[in-house]
Amino acid sequence: MLRVISAIVKIGLASLATGAVLSALNISAAELLEEIGLTPERVFALLQEGAAWAIPNIVLGSMVIVPIWLVTYLLRPPRS
Incomplete structure (x- = not known):
């Protein structure tokens, strides 16, 4: 159970860091979706x-x- 919680926390921290970097580069989720042809x-x-x-x-x-x-x-x- 501890491994699962640890993995979830690591994924959450990696997602937070990636989101912060993308936000600093003025890239939004809508723009990323638009690049791959989705809304x-x-x-x-x-x-x-x-x-x-x-x-x-x-x-x-x-x-x-x-x-x-x-x-x-x-x-x-x-x-x-």
């Missing part, structure tokens, strides 16, 4: 489409995986 609205639409596809598949998969995991967990021999 903030299109990015939001793509995120919505991705979530609309992923959430039903996650629910469907969990309906199979969770009962299998539960049975395996219950039938596992006790630890000493």
